[in-house]
Amino acid sequence: MVESTKPSYSGQRVDTDDKWYQLFQKGVELGTWNVEKLFDEIGFKQDKETWESLEDDERAQIRYLLSGFLDGETEVAGDAATNLSRAMGADCLEGNRQKEMFMTMLTLTEHKHTQFLDIYMNEVMDDRDNYAELDPRKGTRVPIVQATGLGEVFEHQGLLTAKAAQTDDPVDIARAATNYHLNVEGILARVGSTAISRLPERANLPLLNYAFKFISTDEGRHITHGVELLKELLEKEQAGKPAYQGVEENIVSTLYEDVPYMADFAYMYTDAVGDPLDFDIDSTLMRGGNLIDGMYNETLGCDIDYMQVMDNVSDRYNEISEWDLESRLEEQERHYQQKRGVAMDGGDD
Numbered sequence: 442m443v444e445s446t447k448p449s450y451s452g453q454r455v456d457t458d459d460k461w462y463q464l465f466q467k468g469v470e471l472g473t474w475n476v477e478k479l480f481d482e483i484g485f486k487q488d489k490e491t492w493e494s495l496e497d498d499e500r501a502q503i504r505y506l507l508s509g510f511l512d513g514e515t516e517v518a519g520d521a522a523t524n525l526s527r528a529m530g531a532d533c534l535e536g537n538r539q540k541e542m543f544m545t546m547l548t549l550t551e552h553k554h555t556q557f558l559d560i561y562m563n564e565v566m567d568d569r570d571n572y573a574e575l576d577p578r579k580g581t582r583v584p585i586v587q588a589t590g591l592g593e594v595f596e597h598q599g600l601l602t603a604k605a606a607q608t609d610d611p612v613d614i615a616r617a618a619t620n621y622h623l624n625v626e627g628i629l630a631r632v633g634s635t636a637i638s639r640l641p642e643r644a645n646l647p648l649l650n651y652a653f654k655f656i657s658t659d660e661g662r663h664i665t666h667g668v669e670l671l672k673e674l675l676e677k678e679q680a681g682k683p684a685y686q687g688v689e690e691n692i693v694s695t696l697y698e699d700v701p702y703m704a705d706f707a708y709m710y711t712d713a714v715g716d717p718l719d720f721d722i723d724s725t726l727m728r729g730g731n732l733i734d735g736m737y738n739e740t741l742g743c744d745i746d747y748m749q750v751m752d753n754v755s756d757r758y759n760e761i762s763e764w765d766l767e768s769r770l771e772e773q774e775r776h777y778q779q780k781r782g783v784a785m786d787g788g789d790d
């Protein structure tokens with residue numbers, strides 16, 4: 442993982458030999474890109490021009506994809522700042538002080554990702570109501586995210602990280618880290634970033650592309666942290682320590698619990714939205730499958746039945762392709778309008 446650049450100095454409270462210390466330093470060094478500077482240097486102009494030249498269905502597909510990111514980043518930022526940081530201080534974790542230090546870097550970058558996406562979508566894309574004042578952290582996600590069911594993954598994340606922070610139990614920490622670092626960051630965000638990196642073939646959005654290069658590099662460090670954390674817990678389980686028994690089983694079950702809802706993200710890639718940008722559902726599923734195999738089986742040594750995962754995904758895909766998305770969206774928006782206390786006359790969109 443992190444190359445061992447051993448500093449020549451040491452502390453008493455902070456262990457400078459610890460790999461999380463080195464990951465923290467990497468964050469200090471590399472995670473410093475400035476969203477506002479990026480806006481100043483690249484500007485919104487080209488992205489706005491391109492956006493205006495796109496067809497409606499192309500805009501919808503990009504908007505859906507970025508909406509998943511906007512809600513996802515908001516959610517991971519909030520959990521990183523609170524429950525996940527608390528869980529990293531648990532006594533059962535080695536070098537918990539350095540892990541907490543790393544969490545400050547993780548939290549900072551997640552807030553920057555949220556900052557970028559929120560401002561970018563507001564400035565570049567045509568104005569869609571995100572119901573922001575109803576508080577996305579209380580479940581008022583972008584209507585498309587809630588209507589497709591992707592929101593369930595983030596709901597699960599909130600529950601698992603809260604439990605881990607409360608119990609400091611290694612098995613609960615393993616479940617939270619699996620959902621957060623492997624499923625949300627390691628699979629959902631990476632599959633989404635791959636799609637965004639292919640956008641220049643179809644749509645010239647330089648600001649979006651530059652930002653996603655930084656975002657992906659940041660996410661790489663977060664995933665490294667998650668994988669190393671889970672390796673540590675698995676090693677203790679394998680060494681026979683009683684408190685760690687059940688770690689592997691729960692890593693695996695958390696994947697199976699999240700898979701159907703992660704498949705909802707694939708909705709943005711399907712013929713149901715016309716796939717005008719040619720994201721291609723088959724290669725998307727293949728990419729997701731490879732990521733699962735790489736992280737869960739090759740790196741962590743779990744025994745995930747790849748075929749079972751793909752079956753779960755395709756069952757869910759068949760289910761969602763039957764949906765009438767427009768009416769689901771309308772239903773979601775009506776619900777938000779009611780929360781707002783605004784009487785709907787049915788004519789708004």
Ligand SMILES: [Fe+2]
Nearest residue numbers: 514550551554
């Ligand atoms: Fe992020």
Ligand SMILES: [Fe+2]
Nearest residue numbers: 551626660663
């Ligand atoms: Fe992240």
